[in-house]
Amino acid sequence: MRFKNAEPGEWVIQGLSYQLDEEYCTLRWNWPPELQAVYIHRMLDDGFHSLAGSPHLEPGNLRLYTRDEYKANNGYRDRLDGIGQITYTVYALSSDSEEMTLITQPDAANRIQFSTGKALLVYSIREKSRWLQPYKTIEIQVTAEVPVPKEVLCYVKKTGAFPLNKEDGILYPFVTDFVAGRNVLPAIEVGKNDYIRLFFTDGKKYGQLYKLVYK
Incomplete structure (x- = not known):
């Protein structure tokens, strides 16, 4: 052929x-x-x-x-x-x-x-800090309807306020793909005045495939 x-x-x-x-x-x-x-x-x-x-x-x-x-x-x-x-x-x-x-x-x-529709991605962020310590521990959980490549998402860290988009702070990639279901990511340590949010690495491209929700 x-x-x-x-x-x-x-x-x-x-x-x-x-x-x-x-x-x-x-x-x-x-x-x-x-x-x-x-x-x-x-x-x-x-x-x-x-x-x-x-x-x-x-x-x-x-x-x-x-x-x-x-x-x-x-x-x-x-x-x-x-x-x-x-x-x-x-x-x-x-x-x-x-x-x-x-x-x-x-x-x-x-x-x-x-x-054919958008797959739902729901993420949550839990913070744990200790009295008088300059750092806090962040735990990110992502629940996905379908398997998701690691290239789809990134997290952004900003000091003093939550980042508004992927350019509003320091961007970090994920190193492993997300499985369908609940994904608990390794804890990370940040400054006590640092804040984190997840974003699409390419909103125009991946926004057609997935819906990202913070909960």
């Missing part, structure tokens, strides 16, 4: 759309005349995987779907079994090659991306 860019007159996919129905998604698109089958690729970005990748996909990641199946099911129906950004790409088969060749489209009209 190989890929090639669409050329003038080549079969291409247009009008790709989706419809959500609880835990299922239905894709629909306009079939070029005489095209009898397509290959469909699905990729879920749950924070551990990148959506940006080579079009040279392994055959096992692609599903053959015929025009007859499409008519019988009024589209392509797929179960959504994860939380994050999902991307579907529908590839037309080349009409002028005996070898299995899929058409990539520079206009990306054969690709659609949407969110």
